[in-house]
Amino acid sequence: MTRIGLLGGSFNPAHGGHRAISLFAAKALGLDEIWWLVSPGNPLKPRAGMAPLPARLAYARKVARRAPIRATAIETQLGTRYTADTLRALTRRYPRNRFIWLMGADNLAQFSQWRDWRGIARQMPIAVIARPGYDGTARGSVAMNWLRRFVLPACQKAGWTNWRPPALVLLRFRPDPRSATLFRQANPLWHREYEHARVRDPLTRRLIV
Numbered sequence: 001m002t003r004i005g006l007l008g009g010s011f012n013p014a015h016g017g018h019r020a021i022s023l024f025a026a027k028a029l030g031l032d033e034i035w036w037l038v039s040p041g042n043p044l045k046p047r048a049g050m051a052p053l054p055a056r057l058a059y060a061r062k063v064a065r066r067a068p069i070r071a072t073a074i075e076t077q078l079g080t081r082y083t084a085d086t087l088r089a090l091t092r093r094y095p096r097n098r099f100i101w102l103m104g105a106d107n108l109a110q111f112s113q114w115r116d117w118r119g120i121a122r123q124m125p126i127a128v129i130a131r132p133g134y135d136g137t138a139r140g141s142v143a144m145n146w147l148r149r150f151v152l153p154a155c156q157k158a159g160w161t162n163w164r165p166p167a168l169v170l171l172r173f174r175p176d177p178r179s180a181t182l183f184r185q186a187n188p189l190w191h192r193e194y195e196h197a198r199v200r201d202p203l204t205r206r207l208i209v
Contacts, residue, residue, distance in 0.1 A: 001096060002098070003033075003097075003098050006035050007037065008036075009036070011059075013191065014036065020178075037086065038073050053076070058197040076206075077201075077204045100126070105131040106131045125169070128171065150167055
């Protein structure tokens with residue numbers, strides 16, 4: 001059994017904040033690996049300003065170097081667009097792995113806008129990682145009102161592989177102000193040198209072009 005945390009997003013671009021919360025979650029939950037699911041196209045985000053997938057994947061792999069993190073665009077092969085469908089496909093494809101879904105408190109605040117969000121919670125455990133400025137909104141969100149009954153104490157986090165979903169744990173993490181938005185504002189042309197990259201996906205071994 002391999003214990004894997006799944007962190008999804010546009011990664012437009014990946015940055016040190018993604019790496020920091022991933023390594024924190026890996027230590028807190030006893031994970032063997034983190035998979036960054038670099039989305040071909042996030043349904044909740046506009047296409048304007050979105051760098052090409054090869055550029056986002058190539059840069060994510062650069063940020064993840066020398067860490068137990070795999071940046072993958074496996075959704076392009078699975079043919080999935082929504083998280084609920086991706087998670088179902090991954091559990092079928094990798095039946096020997098145990099997965100936990102990782103999300104920041106900012107995503108929990110809008111979780112009820114995701115397609116079949118209750119279905120996501122019923123598929124696998126969820127670990128929510130604190131994000132500066134979002135904890136209050138997340139705790140008062142529509143999704144949290146439903147999920148609250150399934151919250152488990154953080155002191156039990158190491159036993160997440162034995163949890164029966166829905167199950168959620170809230171992890172406290174030191175504030176990290178880094179964000180993709182701030183990165184793009186500081187360097188709007190960050191993707192230029194990666195736009196024509198040919199990246200081999202570490203899971204599927206296919207070229208992403």
